[in-house]
Amino acid sequence: MSKRPNILWVSFEDCYPHFGSYGDEVARTPHLDRLAAEGGLWTRAFSTAPVCGPARSGVITGMYPVSIGTHHHRTGSGAHYDSLAYSYEAVIPHYVKCFSEYLRAAGYYCTNNAKTDYQFTAPITSWDECNSSAHWRNRPDAEDPFFAVFNLTQTHESNMWEYKDGEPIWPDPGFDLDAIVVPPYFPDTEKVRASIARNYANIEYNDRRLGALLRELEDDGLGENTVVFVWTDHGPMPR
Numbered sequence: 001m002s003k004r005p006n007i008l009w010v011s012f013e014d015c016y017p018h019f020g021s022y023g024d025e026v027a028r029t030p031h032l033d034r035l036a037a038e039g040g041l042w043t044r045a046f047s048t049a050p051v052c053g054p055a056r057s058g059v060i061t062g063m064y065p066v067s068i069g070t071h072h073h074r075t076g077s078g079a080h081y082d083s084l085a086y087s088y089e090a091v092i093p094h095y096v097k098c099f100s101e102y103l104r105a106a107g108y109y110c111t112n113n114a115k116t117d118y119q120f121t122a123p124i125t126s127w128d129e130c131n132s133s134a135h136w137r138n139r140p141d142a143e144d145p146f147f148a149v150f151n152l153t154q155t156h157e158s159n160m161w162e163y164k165d166g167e168p169i170w171p172d173p174g175f176d177l178d179a180i181v182v183p184p185y186f187p188d189t190e191k192v193r194a195s196i197a198r199n200y201a202n203i204e205y206n207d208r209r210l211g212a213l214l215r216e217l218e219d220d221g222l223g224e225n226t227v228v229f230v231w232t233d234h235g236p237m238p239r
Contacts, residue, residue: 004145006136006226007108010213011115011149012206014052014157015232018199026179028204031211035228047234049073055233057090057118060098060126068092070119090119098126100147108147109139115151137220150213152206157236159202160195173201199236 019029021036022043048058049065057063057070065071070090098118100110104125111134116122122130129138136146153159159169175197182188182196210230217223 003225004107006145006222007103007147008136008213008217008226008228009147009149010210010228010230011151012155012203012230012232013115013151013153014234014236015155015203015206016235018203026175026181026200028200029207031207031214032230035210035214035230039228047232050234052233053117053119056116057092057120059231059233060100060116060118060122061092061096062099063096065119068096073119089121092120098122100126103147104128107145109136109144110147110149111135111138112149113151115153136222137216150209152209154202154205154209155199155232155236160199160236162191162195162198169198173197175200 018024018027019032019036020027021029021033021041047055049055049071051073053073054065054071057068058065061068068090069092072090100108100112101123104110104127110127111129112122112127113134114130114132116130127134129135134148136148139146158164162168173194177190177193177197180193180196180200182192186192214223214228217226217228
């Protein structure tokens with residue numbers, strides 16, 4: 001790399017590594033598998049929390065959630081549950097920063113598309129762009145290095161539900177239910193197998209989205225100078 005590398009940071013929300021590159025024989029994840037073949041795999045990675053907001057606070061700050069007061073999930077949504085304690089958010093220590101702030105200080109154009117969910121409001125200094133249109137292509141100088149986050153939400157746990165907002169999600173995921181390995185801590189029933197199949201279908205959807213982002217990198221002539229990370233905040237099911 002002749003200059004500072006760009007960074008593409010892609011989140012597959014709530015996701016186990018049910019990918020071909022991790023040896024899963026059911027998964028159909030060609031874009032992830034190609035990245036793995038050309039790069040590296042984390043085989044002993046762990047989440048700092050079993051649920052979204054606390055885990056994401058740990059990633060964006062590099063701090064354990066219990067050390068900065070972000071470990072209680074959904075500090076800001078108690079209103080949905082008739083709670084009186086809903087109007088606060090975690091107040092992180094003054095010395096804790098989002099790591100994108102360090103990148104911005106180093107001259108990177110930092111974008112987040114679009115979810116934050118850190119248990120605290122992201123400081124205005126965290127991102128050059130933080131919205132559903134955020135993209136490395138929006139940087140004012142095409143020579144500037146970028147750190148571009150894309151949160152692919154199709155794998156979110158809620159999308160494994162048979163119905164969401166009254167509409168079926170993946171009514172026919174296209175998987176052989178008999179080929180699915182059901183973990184021993186779940187009942188081996190057709191509904192459980194269908195739910196796991198739906199999760200595979202959601203992973204496939206995100207894999208296609210990843211492929212589109214990789215093509216955009218190539219179209220922009222950035223493939224050779226961009227480091228691509230694919231990560232997840234936590235898994236969608238017990239264990």
